[in-house]
Amino acid sequence: MKERLRKLLPILGPFLGLAFVLALFTAIGPEGFLSSYNFRTVATQTVIVGLGALGMTYVIISGGIDLSVGSVIALASVITALVLDAGHDALTACVAGVGTGLACGLVNGLLITQLGIVPFIVTLGMLGIARGLAKYLADEQKVDAPTSWITDLMTKAPEPAWLFFAPGVWLLFALAAVLALVLRSTVFGTHTFAVGSNEATAELCGVRVTRVKVAIYALCGACAGLAGVMQFGRLTVGDPTTAMGKELDIIAAVVIGGGSLAGGEGRILGSLVGAFLMSYLANGCNLIGAPTFIQEILIGCIIIAAVALDRLRHAAR
Amino acid sequence: MPASGRGDVALSMRAVRKSFGPVVALDDVTIEVRAGEVHALVGENGAGKSTLVKILAGVHTPDSGELALAGHPFRPRGPLDALERGVAMIYQELNLAPHLSIEENVLLGREPARCGWLDKRERRARVTRALAVLEHADLDPGERVASLSPGARQLVEIARALVGEPAVLVLDEPTSSLAGDDVERLFRVIGALRERGVAIVYISHFLDELTRIADRYTVLRDGRSVASGAMAGTTVATIVAAMAGRALAEHYPRVPHVPGEVVLELQGLSGRALPYDVDLVLRRGELFGIAGLVGAGRTELLRALFGLDPIRSGRVLLAGVTAEPGSPAARLRQGIGLLSEDRKGEGLAVARSVGFNLTLSRLEPFGRVFSDRRARDECTQGFVDRLGIRCRDPRQRIAELSGGNQQKVALARLLHHDVDVLLLDEPTRGIDVASKVEIYRTLGELAARGKAAILVSSYLPELIGICDTIAVARRGRLGAARPARDWTETALLAEATGAEVVA
Structure with missing residues (x-):
């Protein structure tokens, strides 16, 4: 029984955190916090961080980090807007946005593996490069684009109404399901864990560590690219200054969800719950009219508490 | 299953040479291993064994020479290729992904x-x-x-x-992290594989193990294969002589020393789970050995004593005065030092220099605020000479040293700290014979100068060879201490495993 509980705790942990936040704000009782309309709003607000967190989960499991995702989101949103503005159709624009992210991730992965530079430094560099590139391409202003179905992806009133959530939210859920399955049930998923758990062993066992890493960063980049497309959909413009610092929210979501920065641990579902937890926290603070600094302090406390709980769990063994 | 029959040559290496820059790691190595035999590969650390293993594993490519598997040329492109062609490895350091x-x-x-x-x-x-x-x-x-x-x-x-049903299995120091019954189980598995016609290359520092399990042997020295033959009829002394290139006059050098007054006493010491109710008396100039299986609470006893793990009950007396349970820093001030069994994980900062590691616990002599690096280097050099640590200079990184020399640095740190009581946890695990002898000699000299040491070891001949007193740990308890000369390996093993109930 105790054994079962010990195995369940890391999976339940993020849910308990989410339940705590929900209970907290329900107790304070802002108007409409638990309403379905608010749930829908929060879900839509979670899409950007959630998508970023999916790819980041892979990176963190492999023992790496990607600091560039915030900038890549901005770059992808600008590219999407520019492609639409140039008269191409919406699908092409989406592909261009996701492709931009994929390319950034690929460059990250290649620099990390081929030059042997630690991920922190490479992606810190990419953070600057992608942001600068976005500003250059957008001429340092917001890029307007003709309306298309991309903006419908993030609408709060989806058509048809039975969808309940915005299409972007469903996309997040579907991608999460696929990536969770890939992590559990494919050779690539096992190798992701192996690289993060003990890279030397993975190498000795014939795992193509370089390939696995490049693929992981490319995947993370592509997820950020998709998040960028969604960000464009939400803002209806390509904004080179958007998603500033979002990488930290994304990393926080993964860590709250049970990811270990030392590698070898992390769960897609956990990261998703982590992303929702942060959205609800922001949303709750907004509803009670608390200043943003309260929200920032709370998120900071929750990150530290999540990791501290994780440490306690490990120490208890 | 291996295609070759028993007795055929399964693996051969002929005139293999490998250098790394100016350093020649292997220089003319020739080995033949037959299907269905256990072939012992022995040599001091730095003799080239690990390079040889890595060539077999496909990690390194030889500069010249020929490798063949069952008569066919063998040039593995990488670890996976070697494995797929039937050469499997079990490495010295456990190589597992802990999260999987x-x-x-x-x-x-x-x-x-x-x-x-x-x-x-x-x-x-x-x-x-x-x-x-x-x-x-x-x-x-x-x-x-x-x-x-x-x-x-x-x-x-x-x-x-x-x-992978390998034709050749290479085991690199497989028993260095195993306790008695696990070793026996491993030997049974090796025996079964031999029966099935697998060619087994077995590398170990435990020479008495090899005489038990190996059919033939090859000795490596300075990158060359210098001797080889059938194990039957060969004595350990012959092999040691071939390894060192000289007859080691005394395997266990004894520096005369006489135990004096009591320096440390434990009364009913209990830790979290282990150890349990341990009594122990240690005198100045005494080398006190603790035998026992892995998990018997030997490491936990040292850790609790050194303040790394909590003490639940019992007393620690230093020179007759009760010492409060303390942190490692407090214990060091009281003159107690610990040499960890986990050299790379706990014992040393491997990315830092010899001097850094050696002086880390006591930097005061080199200045209270600013550290005088020259003085530190000079001090380090003194210990390097005294213990025969083979390194380029005091600023060489620990990671570049062989295991034996790393261990000497760890021991030298305790000497530099000038502790009175040394707690040594497996001080000679996985290190070469020459370094072992250096460490034994150093311990003897320390005892002669009135220092005392508690030595935990899984290698029984060493305990009997150098200790004055030995006690056996079993399930957290420590048995009665008796003079080393009254113990035999069999008696120690019997008490450790509980095979014989002592009335």
Whole structure:
């Protein structure tokens, strides 16, 4: 029984955190916090961080980090807007946005593996490069684009109404399901864990560590690219200054969800719950009219508490 | 199953040479290993054994010379290629991914899969079969490796080597992290593999182990194969002489010393789970040995004593005065020092220099605020000369040193701190014979100068060879201490395993 509980705790942990936040704000009782309309709003607000967190989960499991995702989101949103503005159709624009992210991730992965530079430094560099590139391409202003179905992806009133959530939210859920399955049930998923758990062993066992890493960063980049497309959909413009610092929210979501920065641990579902937890926290603070600094302090406390709980769990063994 | 019959040459290396820049690691090595034999490969650290193993594993490519598997040229392109061609490795350091399960580790890099999707049923079946061959059907293939004991982890490594049904199996110091019964189990598995015609290359520093299990041997010295022959009729002394290039006059040098007054006394010391109710009396100038199986509470006793683990009850007396339970820093001030069994993980900062590591616990002599690096280097050099540490200079990184020399640095730190009581946990594990002898000699000199040491070791001849007093730990308790000359290996083993109930 105790054994079962010990195995369940890391999976339940993020849910308990989410339940705590929900209970907290329900107790304070802002108007409409638990309403379905608010749930829908929060879900839509979670899409950007959630998508970023999916790819980041892979990176963190492999023992790496990607600091560039915030900038890549901005770059992808600008590219999407520019492609639409140039008269191409919406699908092409989406592909261009996701492709931009994929390319950034690929460059990250290649620099990390081929030059042997630690991920922190490479992606810190990419953070600057992608942001600068976005500003250059957008001429340092917001890029307007003709309306298309991309903006419908993030609408709060989806058509048809039975969808309940915005299409972007469903996309997040579907991608999460696929990536969770890939992590559990494919050779690539096992190798992701192996690289993060003990890279030397993975190498000795014939795992193509370089390939696995490049693929992981490319995947993370592509997820950020998709998040960028969604960000464009939400803002209806390509904004080179958007998603500033979002990488930290994304990393926080993964860590709250049970990811270990030392590698070898992390769960897609956990990261998703982590992303929702942060959205609800922001949303709750907004509803009670608390200043943003309260929200920032709370998120900071929750990150530290999540990791501290994780440490306690490990120490208890 | 290996295609060759028993007695055929399964693996041969002829005039193999390998250099790294100006350093020649292997210079003319010739070895023949037959199917169905256990071939012992011996040599001091730095003799070239690990380079040879890495060539077999496909990690390194030789500069010249020929390798052949069952008569066919063998030039592995990488670890996976070597494995697929029938050469499996079990490395000295446990090489497992702790976050993965047993089955994920066993088939890592060779997962049964269709289009990238794992065939989990096939994986479970293959791993279950491999564990059954190892007489360990009790292990759950889904269990995380992090929660396994060292012995069980070793089994996972062996299972990993076996699933490919290798023709050649290389074991590099497989017993250095195992306790008695696990060693016996490993030997049974090796025996079974030999019967099935697998050619086994067995590397170990435990020479008495080799005389038990090996059929033939090859000695490496300074990158050359200098001697080889049948194990039957060969004495340990002959092999040691070939390894060192000289007859080691005394395997266990004894510096005369006489135990004096009591320096440390434990009364009913109990830790969290282990140790339990331990009494111990240590005198100045005494080398006190503790034998016992892994998990008997030997390491835990030293850790509790040194303040790394909590003391639940009992007393520690230093020179007759009760010492409060304290942190490692407090213990060091009281003149107690610990040499960790985990050299790379705990004992040394391997990325830092010899001097950094040696002086870390006591930097005061080099200045209270600013550290005088020259003075530190000079001090370090003194210990380098005294203990015969082989390094370029005091600023060379620990990672570049051999295991034996690393251990000497760890020991030198205690000497530099000038502790009165040395707690030594497996001080000679996995290091070469010459370094061992240096360490034995140093310990003898310390005892002659009135220092005292508690020495935990799994290598019984060493305990009997150098200690004055020995006690056996079993299930957290420490048995009665008796003079070393009254013990035999059999008696120690019997008490450690509880095979014989002493009335």
